[in-house]
Amino acid sequence: MSSPLSIDNTMGAALIGSVCAAVLYGVSCIQTWYYYDRYPTDAWYIKYLVASVWVFDTIHQVLISHTVYHYLVSNYTNPAMLANIIWSVLLEVLFNSLICLLVQGFLTMRVWRMSNKNKILTFIVLCLVIAEFVCSVVFVVQSMQLQTWLELSQLKGLSMAVNVLAAAGDALIAASLVFLLRRSRTGFKKSDTMISRLIVFTVNTGLFTSICAVMSLVSIIVWGNTLIYVAFYFSLGRLYSNSLLATLNARQEIRNLADEMDTLSLSFRSGPSSFGSGSKKPTNISIVIDTTQDFVRDRAMTMTDSETESPITDLKDEV
Template sequence: MADGGPAAIDNTMGASLIGVICAGVLYGVSCVQTWYYFDRYPKDVWYIKALVGTIWVFDSIHQCLISHTVYHYVITNYHNPAILGNMVWSILLEVLFNGFIGLLVQGFLTLRVWRLSNHNVPLLISIVALVLAEFACSLVFTIQSMQLITWAQLSQLKGLSMSVNILAAVTDALIAGALCFFLQRSRTGFKKSDTMISKLIMFTVSTGVLTSICAIASLVSIILWGQTLIYVAFYFSLGRLYSNSVLATLNARQAIRQLGEDSEDLSFSMHPTFLKTTAARQLNSNITTNISIKIDTSHQYDPDLTHLDRQPDSATTENSY
């Protein structure tokens, strides 16, 4: 958080306004994505729907809080420059809701790492520790900052501000790196499944890099311009990038699934069993014989990554080759 006086705050209130505008645009995108999700995937399991709904609620609260912050300084107290030296409660509370959004999104992605890595316990513990540490720092910062009055006093918590951004960047990079590693290791050598894996890797990198860059930009701003509010132009948008990344991931399932399987009976799942099954089907499709072969194929279904009406343990298909 900034630790300057009224002059420093006044000179950089424009950065806060830019941050609110950028966050507002991203909030509009997340609203559209939320509507698209509930319209397109009505048969998803309840806890994924609850995740999306909760993220949208926290997103909305966060947008209201940062909008109130700028309105308080720029509109309500336009002719009262003395108020610029004091903090308004909304800019402190928004840190907590940013933390809630990060906790939900990173927790969801951690679950994906857990499944794709075939239950790698040491990796899971490392990521969970980072996720919880980031949220704990956000919580402690909010509690302690609420007891302060002026921006100058807030300089006492600069270490916590930096810790939140450092942990966010490291956690996002680790999750994205782990997903890319296990996806790359799952390549089968068959064009269709490898194309799907390449798309997944590109998608994972793009979403993980955006949040990491935003957290790093916020951190650098705190270090270099700690007496201003320049950092909030990035931090206000961080939560929105988190929500849009998980919504984009959920909404892209149908398109990515079609890259790996034309049949409606096979669900998209980031799991090695699915990738091997896809490769096996491709191999069978290239074999030409005059006999009828019955293929019993086991599928690993991931309920939070599919919206199919039925989720059988196995599917039996009969094809002539």
């Protein structure tokens, strides 16, 4: 870092990042409570995943809060300390990477299941996820041996690699899920409505994390002698946790929307004839036919599900 230090783009940026991360942490706490309240019958490993993400989120928030407090409160009258690195700002990278690993690992599992266990695609995604985590661990181990921010600039390449791999992994996962979901369209309104909503969630969640990683990368390249990149990186893990929780918590809403559309469609079909003189028997026949078609469709979907994974049943059972 250059000398003398500019508070605005160093500790000021870290403070802004800490505040933004704290706000997102509050959102993740609410979402975590909502998840356990609404989905008590989820698979045990999904519950443990949510719990682990929340614990790492909490530890990360404590670490970055300690960092900001150390520089801006404890050493308020000691500006010389601004040149030195506090351990908490280095250790937070580890917990941020653990959150990313869990969330991206979960999404990789979904790519594997929805692609009918496509080994090549899953392997590529998994390599990006693991590579990001390994680079983060190496960064933490090496940075713990450093004393000043100037020395930390020697690890600029690792910092850039972490953000590049994060953005690439998010983009590939999102693109894979969107492609697989679009390919799974059945032509039936209920299932297609659910798939469309899932596509929107997939794009949105992948977009936010990718943009944050890219902005952190750009900040390192353009403003490498500042801590502007920290403002983005502090919030990256929080975006991962919130994207996971938002996807899990939106399941019932997506199903309800699809059910409402089916009900609305049925109400239009079962209305009185436009001629106004016919009996209601044709309408009843129409309802019977529609019900029969739905029954045949459900049977067909059940038979298909026994052979391969369906994004709809997979969503209900596991996500």
